[in-house]
Amino acid sequence: MAAEMAEDRVEALETAAFHMVTGIPKATADLPVAVVVEELRGHLFDCADCIFVTDREGRFTGIVRINDLLAAAPEEEIGDIVEERHGTAQLGDDQEHIALLAMEKDMIAVPVLDGAGKLVGAVPPDALLDILRHEHMEDLQRLAGIQRHRDGAAEALEAPIHDRVRRRLPWLIVGLVASTAATGVVALFEETLNANVTIAFFVPALVYIAGAIGTQAVSVAVRALSVVEVGLVRLMRDELIIGLFIGLAMGLLSALPVYLIFGDGPLAVALGLAVLGAGTVSAVVGFGLPWAFQRFGFDPALGSGPVCTIIQDVASLAIYFMLVTAIVI
Structure with a gap:
């Protein structure tokens, strides 16, 4: 009550x-x-x-x-x-x-x-500015998977420590549990890693690039849901094209240093294709996930960031190791 x-x-x-x-x-x-x-x-x-x-x-x-x-x-x-x-x-x-x-x-x-x-x-006008600031802070917190504070964003910063911990923890626990899937992907390709340890050098960069692309897409989607009414099919098509272009550009930029520094052409090709694939998947997932949240009656901003991170990490690792196994090993 x-x-x-x-x-x-x-x-x-x-x-x-x-x-x-x-x-x-x-x-x-x-x-x-x-x-x-x-x-x-x-x-x-x-x-x-x-x-x-x-x-x-x-x-x-x-x-x-x-x-x-x-x-x-x-x-x-x-x-x-x-x-x-x-x-x-x-x-x-x-x-x-x-x-x-x-x-x-x-x-x-x-x-x-x-x-x-x-x-x-x-x-x-001054109240309108306050509203915009409040809504912006609230969206940022929800994108990070931080539960809404009953007294608003400003008061949340001064709330008791246990209250702030309680608000941040749930989605992170979900992420921790789901991260076992990423660990499982790496374990599946243990033989590939043992065959060429250089493969492991590029995992952090790949995961970061996919995560950054996905975070951008989530932010754009959440804001789009708030301010425009455009068909999902059209927006998803545009985001797919954007993801392909970004993935292609980042893939080329990633592959070139690998070839020049390590002299490993097959690994450079595998990494470039992996960035292309992971970037495209992250863009589509990051943009589509908030729409799915809304479709099933959830706040489109709540936890979209953490959940998107889980999906894109697993997808990027799977794409990378499958390509490396097929091209390099």
């Missing part, structure tokens, strides 16, 4: 109702500009970046930016310079939706309406 109450409190703190201010300048569309400017004098508003225009019943109709207000002729009516196509938020809307709406619509502040469409306040 206590946990549910804490979760409800967090959700309440991440809504438009929590972030909005009510001290905002308002005007009706039939008022002259000169009257509105005069009425602004002597008032201290919580958000004065624009004028919020309503009808006589208080229903929101648009905004007038301060620059447009000051540039207009005194006799003009507010309705003549109002921006009618303007995004709005409801009291219970999530803060991430509000911040994305502001960016998409190029909004200075986000008007907040009640269920009847009446203006009750606005989310000001």
Whole structure:
């Protein structure tokens, strides 16, 4: 019960109702500009970046930016310079939706309406910046497999040590258990390693390259899920092409030093092909994994990084040792 109450409190703190201010300048569309400017004098508003225009019943109709207000002729009516196509938020809307709406619509502040469409306040620019920072920190933590803290990202840094350990440990334990698969792959190719110990020199570099490519893909996928609605097939096709190009470039850059320094042409070819294959697999897995998380009802950012690391490590090692066995040994 206590946990549910804490979760409800967090959700309440991440809504438009929590972030909005009510001290905002308002005007009706039939008022002259000169009257509105005069009425602004002597008032201290919580958000004065624009004028919020309503009808006589208080229903929101648009905004007038301060620059447009000051540039207009005194006799003009507010309705003549109002921006009618303007995004709005409801009291219970999530803060991430509000911040994305502001960016998409190029909004200075986000008007907040009640269920009847009446203006009750606005989310000001400083609150929008705070929301963006909070969401960014939260995404970074979830990508790393760190469970969400009920009091937010900043408080999580000052939480008791045992609390911070508890939040970071679960996905890492999963990774530790699953890493036995990578150990198993290496054990399967023990004879290959014994035949040419030089093969082992390039395992760390291969695993790092595959991991870096996968991490980039995970980050792009998680952000894409938050801000765009594009078909998965098209995005996966693009990521496959990107992975092939990156893998090809990194494969050539990896193979050349091996050939020049060790003089081992077959090993250079095997390593280059392994980087190409591992890079492509990592890009596709890293991009597709968050989509799979979302498809099955999980947070697409939660643990994507650690899980992707497990898959790409096993895949890159398997590809590398199979190619080395086939080409070098």
